[in-house]
Amino acid sequence: MNCFSNFIYRASSPMIMADFIPVPEETSSFIDTIARNPLFAGLVIGILAAIVQLLLISAGGPEAYGFCVACHTRDLVNIGINDLTGMKLAAAPISQNAILPTLTIIGVLIGAFVSARYYEEFRTKAGTTVSYIWYLLGGILFMSFALFMGGCPYRMGLRIGYGDVVALIGVIAIIIGVVIGIKIATALAEREA
Amino acid sequence: MALAGILSKETAVIAVPIVTLLLGLLIGWLGQRSGFCSIGGFRDFIMFRHTRLLYGFLALILGAFIGFLIFKIVFPPAFEGFFWLISKGLAPVSGAPAGLTITGYIILALVGGIAVGLIGVLLGGCPLRQLVMTAEGNVKSFCFVIGMCIGSVVFTLWVSGLAVSILKSLGMGA
Structure with missing residues (x-):
């Protein structure tokens, strides 16, 4: 059954030959070499978030809110549902006041997709049905706990830059969680081996 | 607390989706090229002592701090809360x-x-x-x-x- 759905999925995918395209040789441009460095990406994201606040803070909304995957997804989904059903789900003031909520998530998806296609790194990777359910549940839990903190790790980073001590505690807690997660993953791997 | 950015409120309300969409496109490209990941950075450092992704996340904090600091000097009303620990505790x-x-x-x-x-x-x-x-x-x-x-x-x-x-x-x- 799984093989069948896998086959259907691949057959409907436009990049059916994706697995057979070889990785291109190292002929990368200067810009691409820089963009491949996470150090540069981090600096740019941080400064861009400050520019976004400089431009948009008049529309309302919390400070240090330039970039956040969890919060911006929450704004987009909740305001979309509010518009469709007339409910009153909470969102950040910046998204409530604006004509459309923050579209960062859609931008990230389009940008990464175009980039992956351009550099021929697009590969459809299917998993098992059980793994899909785990990822779905993981997403629901992740979102809830991220919004407990008031944002995903990226907004925590922005808030630390803004001088927020609670965000620093949040990042320390994330590191503790990572250590526990590594312990669990190692134990699971040893039990399977 | 009335925070005011460079754009007036009427313009900013229209600019929100445009600016955030452009920001997302740029971050999507950077994220795809660099494999940027905060939790992955902590994981790689703890497991293998790889610092590549971890420096990315630290650079984000530093970049945000530098950005907030520079623009606070250039245009103070948009960054009233900065530096938060001093102004708000x-x-x-x-x-x-x-x-x-x-x-x-x-x-x-x-x-x-x-x-x-x-x-x-x-x-x-x-x-x-x-x-x-x-x-x-x-x-x-x-x-x-x-x-x-x-x-x-x-x-x-x-x-x-x-x-x-x-x-x-x-x-x-x-």
């Missing part, structure tokens, strides 16, 4: 569920942070990495993103109120 920047004491926010940050780190490591990435992997064609990450969308509704409708009422019953309401 220990209370967090708004965004988490409202109406708690500082102890309550610290408990929320600890519980939320540990769970976020745990889930992130077990499922192989922080939310930005999951978005980028979705765009690269990973169906599991796509399920994660759908889960995040469901989770935002679940959180707003039930979890947020539940957590706040539990913390308030423990005497942490402001």
Whole structure:
């Protein structure tokens, strides 16, 4: 059954030959070499978030809110549902006041997709049905706990830059969680081996 | 507290979707090229002492600090709260569920942070990495993103109120 759905999925995918395209040789441009460095990406994201606040803070909304995957997804989904059903789900003031909520998530998806296609790194990777359910549940839990903190790790980073001590505690807690997660993953791997 | 950016309120209200969409496009490109991931950075450093991704996250904090500092000097009204610890003390920047004491926010940050780190490591990435992997064609990450969308509704409708009422019953309401 799984093989069948896998086959259907691949057959409907436009990049059916994706697995057979070889990785291109190292002929990368200067810009691409820089963009491949996470150090540069981090600096740019941080400064861009400050520019976004400089431009948009008049529309309302919390400070240090330039970039956040969890919060911006929450704004987009909740305001979309509010518009469709007339409910009153909470969102950040910046998204409530604006004509459309923050579209960062859609931008990230389009940008990464175009980039992956351009550099021929697009590969459809299917998993098992059980793994899909785990990822779905993981997403629901992740979102809830991220919004407990008031944002995903990226907004925590922005808030630390803004001088927020609670965000620093949040990042320390994330590191503790990572250590526990590594312990669990190692134990699971040893039990399977 | 009236924060004012460079754009007037009428312009900013229209500019929000445009600016954030452009920001997202740029970050999507950078994220796809560099494999940028915060939780992955902590994981790689703890497991293998690889510093590549960890420096990325530290650079984000540094870049945000430099950006806030420069633009605070250039245009102060947009960054009234900066530097938060000096101007507002220990209370967090708004965004988490409202109406708690500082102890309550610290408990929320600890519980939320540990769970976020745990889930992130077990499922192989922080939310930005999951978005980028979705765009690269990973169906599991796509399920994660759908889960995040469901989770935002679940959180707003039930979890947020539940957590706040539990913390308030423990005497942490402001």
